[in-house]
Amino acid sequence: MKVLWPIAYITLKEGIRNRAIYGISLFAFLLLGLNMLIANLAPRDVGKVAVDIALSTISFSGLLIVLFVAINLMAKDLDKKTIHMVLSKPISRSEYIWGKFFGIALILVLTVIFISIFAALSLYILKAGYESFFLRFSWPLVFLAIFFIVMSLILLSALSLLFASFSSTSFITLVLTILTYLVGRSLSDIKALIETASIAGATVSPITAKVVEVAYYIFPNFAFFDIKMNAAHGLSVPIATVFWTVLYCLIYGTLALTAASLVFRRKEFP
Amino acid sequence: MIRALTYALLAFLAITHIAVVGKLSQHENVFPMNEDQDELFVLPSAILKIASFDYKGIVSDYLFIKGIVYIGGSVQKGSSQKFNINESQWCAFYNMMQISTDLDPYFQDPYYIANAFLTWDAGMTREANSLLEKGSRYRNWDWSLPFFSGFNYFFFLNENDKASEWLMEASRRPGASPTIASLASKIAFKASKTENSISFLEEMIKQTEDESMKKMFAGRVEAYKAILDLEKAVDAYQRKFGKKPSTLERLLKNKIILEVPKEPYGGKFYIDSGGNVRTTSENQLMPFQK
Numbered sequence: 065m066k067v068l069w070p071i072a073y074i075t076l077k078e079g080i081r082n083r084a085i086y087g088i089s090l091f092a093f094l095l096l097g098l099n100m101l102i103a104n105l106a107p108r109d110v111g112k113v114a115v116d117i118a119l120s121t122i123s124f125s126g127l128l129i130v131l132f133v134a135i136n137l138m139a140k141d142l143d144k145k146t147i148h149m150v151l152s153k154p155i156s157r158s159e160y161i162w163g164k165f166f167g168i169a170l171i172l173v174l175t176v177i178f179i180s181i182f183a184a185l186s187l188y189i190l191k192a193g194y195e196s197f198f199l200r201f202s203w204p205l206v207f208l209a210i211f212f213i214v215m216s217l218i219l220l221s222a223l224s225l226l227f228a229s230f231s232s233t234s235f236i237t238l239v240l241t242i243l244t245y246l247v248g249r250s251l252s253d254i255k256a257l258i259e260t261a262s263i264a265g266a267t268v269s270p271i272t273a274k275v276v277e278v279a280y281y282i283f284p285n286f287a288f289f290d291i292k293m294n295a296a297h298g299l300s301v302p303i304a305t306v307f308w309t310v311l312y313c314l315i316y317g318t319l320a321l322t323a324a325s326l327v328f329r330r331k332e333f334p
Numbered sequence: 335m336i337r338a339l340t341y342a343l344l345a346f347l348a349i350t351h352i353a354v355v356g357k358l359s360q361h362e363n364v365f366p367m368n369e370d371q372d373e374l375f376v377l378p379s380a381i382l383k384i385a386s387f388d389y390k391g392i393v394s395d396y397l398f399i400k401g402i403v404y405i406g407g408s409v410q411k412g413s414s415q416k417f418n419i420n421e422s423q424w425c426a427f428y429n430m431m432q433i434s435t436d437l438d439p440y441f442q443d444p445y446y447i448a449n450a451f452l453t454w455d456a457g458m459t460r461e462a463n464s465l466l467e468k469g470s471r472y473r474n475w476d477w478s479l480p481f482f483s484g485f486n487y488f489f490f491l492n493e494n495d496k497a498s499e500w501l502m503e504a505s506r507r508p509g510a511s512p513t514i515a516s517l518a519s520k521i522a523f524k525a526s527k528t529e530n531s532i533s534f535l536e537e538m539i540k541q542t543e544d545e546s547m548k549k550m551f552a553g554r555v556e557a558y559k560a561i562l563d564l565e566k567a568v569d570a571y572q573r574k575f576g577k578k579p580s581t582l583e584r585l586l587k588n589k590i591i592l593e594v595p596k597e598p599y600g601g602k603f604y605i606d607s608g609g610n611v612r613t614t615s616e617n618q619l620m621p622f623q624k
Contacts, residue, residue: 102395102399105399105402106395106398106399106443107402107443107446107447108442108443108446109441109442109443112391112395112438112440112441112442112443113395115391116391116392116394116395117392117395119391120388120389120391120392123388123389124388124389127388200475246387249387249388250384250385250387253383253384254384257380257383257384260380286388290388292388292390292391293390293391293438293440296391296438296440297440299440
């Protein structure tokens with residue numbers, strides 16, 4: 065643990081120095097300002113549209129940070145060969161991976177908190193203006209949804225570390241991470257589509273069904289972390305769901321990071 | 335010298351740019367388009383659900399807003415028909431609201447707005463009701479959707495049993511006004527349609543926020559109240575003379591009424607061959623029929 069902190073701290077410092085974070089935050093800030101205008105377009109469900117925009121902004125800017133800041137933090141060490149300097153210190157390679165991971169997680173948590181403050185502010189202002197359209201609005205659910213978003217982002221960055229551990233350039237890591245996100249986010253819907261198709265009488269090739277089935281267990285399912293709709297409509301989330309989702313994130317994340325350190329231990333640097 | 339020239343070139347280009355954009359924007363619509371549906375075309379919800387990834391809520395909001403902007407943009411001022419929209423465009427609008435609520439079935443506005451437009455303006459009551467029923471299934475805390483559905487069954491489709499069923503459903507939900515339950519039972523026992531319409535419309539006025547809709551309902555209530563008075567007078571005449579009057583003048587002559595009430599839509603009340611009180615501007619009073 066003692067060794068992890070300096071790496072995490074350096075990663076955090078390096079990440080915050082990255083200009084992209086400011087660009088993404090500015091983008092989020094503008095979107096949340098736009099929230100004031102767009103939510104007004106809904107005749108009744110102003111609260112729902114406002115929460116939708118606020119949470120989607122957080123999730124989208126978080127995704128951008130994973131893709132354009134987090135990935136670079138590990139890949140840059142490899143690309144610029146600064147990793148030799150780090151590894152010459154009394155640090156094992158798996159400690160390096162875990163340290164990087166905690167640093168990236170810290171960056172994600174801090175930026176999401178920063179954006180969430182503006183999101184909450186935009187919701188607060190809209191709520192003050194349209195009290196009667198926010199009847200089912202609940203702050204705890206909004207914060208729970210933000211917590212779920214953070215979990216999914218941390219899981220995605222754990223996977224990006226796994227990809228970085230074996231790919232030769234940061235570009236490949238980026239592509240693999242994006243693909244994993246796209247697959248992982250749409251798996252549930254595709255599985256549902258295939259199931260309803262067979263009910264409706266359309267034939268789905270058994271190979272396709274099997275591939276989706278297998279993929280369903282291999283890829284991370286990011287749909288589990290999407291409770292934006294519950295937050296938008298004030299639909300409560302059972303404690304059991306929260307428990308299983310946290311457990312899922314922990315197990316899958318640890319799995320990815322352990323695999324990453326295993327691969328990384330055997331990696332030969334050019 | 336070169337620097338000044340660069341600035342001059344920059345200024346010149348900026349001005350030409352604005353001129354060109356202005357010219358081009360006039361050419362934007364020259365390409366032939368299928369005007370009917372292109373603007374309202376939406377991918378099927380099964381595809382959109384997958385394609386919208388983490389942003390189903392926002393895509394649902396977007397589709398809804400696009401739909402109402404389209405409807406709002408086709409308002410005709412000073413024409414007898416309120417919207418310049420043909421049947422296939424109404425169907426496309428319905429489809430859009432359907433998909434918007436597939437993506438987020440708890441979203442209240444598409445149900446609410448589709449109901450308002452599809453019943454009064456498009457004559458697509460069945461479609462409106464299928465949306466409302468979907469909405470009541472998901473939004474099981476919201477009494478207004480089953481209430482609207484009940485209203486549509488009663489007012490547009492003349493299916494009193496179904497109307498009463500949906501009203502009972504509405505009355506069981508939190509926040510529902512107690513008058514809804516009594517309305518449900520009155521309709522079930524087939525009380526006078528006119529009287530039920532009045533209580534129904536008065537309930538609608540309470541629920542509506544839109545001022546022009548409120549005015550529309552209020553005008554109808556006024557007309558129905560006048561009809562109700564005349565119906566009562568016809569009944570009184572029948573009790574006295576054993577048959578229904580053939581004209582309103584007979585009611586006046588026999589002093590059952592002192593004057594024929596003013597028809598709020600500028601038409602005239604009359605008694606048809608079956609002895610029912612009617613108005614010449616019935617198409618104003620009654621909903622649009624396909």
